[in-house]
Amino acid sequence: MPQASEVTASEPVAALSDRYGGPSAAEVVARLEEPDMAEVKAVVSWRGVVVKDNVCLVGLARSYLKLIQEESCGRCGPCRIGVDVLRELLEKLVAGETGEWGPEGTVERIRDLAENIRDSAWCGIANTIADPILALLEVGIDHFLAHAHGTTCEACSTHGWVTAPCRSTCPSTVDCPAYIFQALEEHPHLATSIVKRDNPLPAIIGRTCPHPCEANCTLAPTGHPIAINNIKRWCADLAEGLAEDRGLSGRLDKRGAPHEVTELVTAQQSWRLTGVACAGESGGPAEGSGGSSPGSVSGAAAPGSVSGVPVSAPGASEPPCGQKVAIIGAGPAGLSAAYYLARRGYKPTIFEELNVPGGMVHVGIPEYRLPRHVIRREVELIEHEGVEIRYNTRIGRDLQLSDLEKMGFEAVFVAIGAHLGRPLGIPGEDLPGTMDAIEFLRKVALGEKVDVGDKV
Numbered sequence: 001m002p003q004a005s006e007v008t009a010s011e012p013v014a015a016l017s018d019r020y021g022g023p024s025a026a027e028v029v030a031r032l033e034e035p036d037m038a039e040v041k042a043v044v045s046w047r048g049v050v051v052k053d054n055v056c057l058v059g060l061a062r063s064y065l066k067l068i069q070e071e072s073c074g075r076c077g078p079c080r081i082g083v084d085v086l087r088e089l090l091e092k093l094v095a096g097e098t099g100e101w102g103p104e105g106t107v108e109r110i111r112d113l114a115e116n117i118r119d120s121a122w123c124g125i126a127n128t129i130a131d132p133i134l135a136l137l138e139v140g141i142d143h144f145l146a147h148a149h150g151t152t153c154e155a156c157s158t159h160g161w162v163t164a165p166c167r168s169t170c171p172s173t174v175d176c177p178a179y180i181f182q183a184l185e186e187h188p189h190l191a192t193s194i195v196k197r198d199n200p201l202p203a204i205i206g207r208t209c210p211h212p213c214e215a216n217c218t219l220a221p222t223g224h225p226i227a228i229n230n231i232k233r234w235c236a237d238l239a240e241g242l243a244e245d246r247g248l249s250g251r252l253d254k255r256g257a258p259h260e261v262t263e264l265v266t267a268q269q270s271w272r273l274t275g276v277a278c279a280g281e282s283g284g285p286a287e288g289s290g291g292s293s294p295g296s297v298s299g300a301a302a303p304g305s306v307s308g309v310p311v312s313a314p315g316a317s318e319p320p321c322g323q324k325v326a327i328i329g330a331g332p333a334g335l336s337a338a339y340y341l342a343r344r345g346y347k348p349t350i351f352e353e354l355n356v357p358g359g360m361v362h363v364g365i366p367e368y369r370l371p372r373h374v375i376r377r378e379v380e381l382i383e384h385e386g387v388e389i390r391y392n393t394r395i396g397r398d399l400q401l402s403d404l405e406k407m408g409f410e411a412v413f414v415a416i417g418a419h420l421g422r423p424l425g426i427p428g429e430d431l432p433g434t435m436d437a438i439e440f441l442r443k444v445a446l447g448e449k450v451d452v453g454d455k456v
């Protein structure tokens with residue numbers, strides 16, 4: 001059960017409720033006061049609400065519920081029907097009307113209904129859906145009552161944008177709820193397509209991300225957050241032909257082609273997947289079955305597949321525009337830029353100093369944490385989009401920036417990574433025979449001999 005709200009008022013924030021921890025109310029307020037947040041009028045979450053003083057709380061509650069309704073899976077009555085009734089009551093209140101219960105009775109009914117949804121809905125998400133409404137009632141009961149007595153205000157027409165806590169925490173803002181839903185329905189290709197809208201390296205990320213999304217999951221307070229990252233890895237391994245070594249293959253067989261699945265889900269669940277389609281069928285060959293080698297462009301694969309492995313494509317690529325973009329560095333930033341540029345019709349070429357792709361992903365993460373064939377597969381899929389990678393080419397040594405211009409590149413993206421270790425600041429760390437972790441990992445990853453002595 002939610003605890004009582006702490007309510008604070010400050011300028012320009014007129015109402016504030018912070019219930020569950022996370023960023024403190026003061027931190028959220030400070031963030032909202034920064035210049036780039038001028039357009040943001042309110043933050044609504046199950047942890048509470050922060051509202052600037054020119055926002056109508058009733059309009060905000062109505063707008064929030066409208067968006068939540070679109071996200072609800074609709075499997076339980078309190079969420080499906082309760083939220084609908086609650087929104088209707090708020091619609092009336094926005095218009096300065098009340099029902100048969102009169103002004104005070106209507107506001108009380110809104111509170112009762114919100115508490116009922118919180119206490120009786122089936123899932124952890126729905127249990128928290130009504131919390132912001134209760135928080136708004138606590139901090140703005142006078143505003144609700146004024147509306148119930150016929151007052152309307154200009155600020156009623158609030159436009160909102162809803163994201164789940166997991167998505168808003170993800171550095172790539174990956175649409176976790178959407179891909180988790182598809183994973184639940186055993187559509188790993190579709191799930192991977194959704195991840196690739198925001199991050200083209202799902203199998204790599206699925207093994208390496210510290211998953212702050214899980215710490216912020218609605219279910220985290222129960223001690224059992226959704227395994228958001230492992231789900232991503234499971235889907236990507238199946239979709240990208242990495243599954244056989246983990247015994248995961250064949251899970252899609254009973255569902256048929258992913259494209260048919262898109263239509264099925266769109267029709268039955270009203271799931272908003274417009275433009276998402278997968279190019280391939282289920283299944284795929286065993287690991288190491290070919291593909292491009294570093295330094296070459298993958299060109300022999302059949303459309304819709306790389307080395308026989310289906311390619312998950314988040315919607316159709318845009319037609320080629322012919323403009324060339326040079327990217328310096330084949331690490332995650334360079335690979336991501338190249339992938340999305342290629343899908344938008346540009347011709348990206350990556351210049352990489354090393355003879356392997358991945359940048360810090362390759363030379364900063366040991367192989368037992370991130371097998372090299374996983375990096376190779378995802379780079380191969382990016383090359384398949386039309387990205388060229390030139391290895392053993394250091395800009396500033398083998399080519400100059402001016403050369404890139406002469407070669408017809410119209411833009412340059414510098415993605416050289418952060419390859420220096422951070423000193424610990426302890427005596428002796430610069431003595432002969434000592435090296436920082438970054439240097440050590442890099443040497444091992446590149447096959448250089450590292451003398452670690454006899455006692456490790």
Ligand code: SF4
Pocket residue numbers: 169170171172173174176199205209210211212213214228229232
């Ligand atoms: S695991 Fe990482 S990349 Fe994936 S959704 Fe969570 S924060 Fe984002």
Ligand code: SF4
Pocket residue numbers: 124125164165166167176177180216217218219226228
């Ligand atoms: S993963 Fe957690 S935070 Fe994200 S939608 Fe599911 S329950 Fe909510």
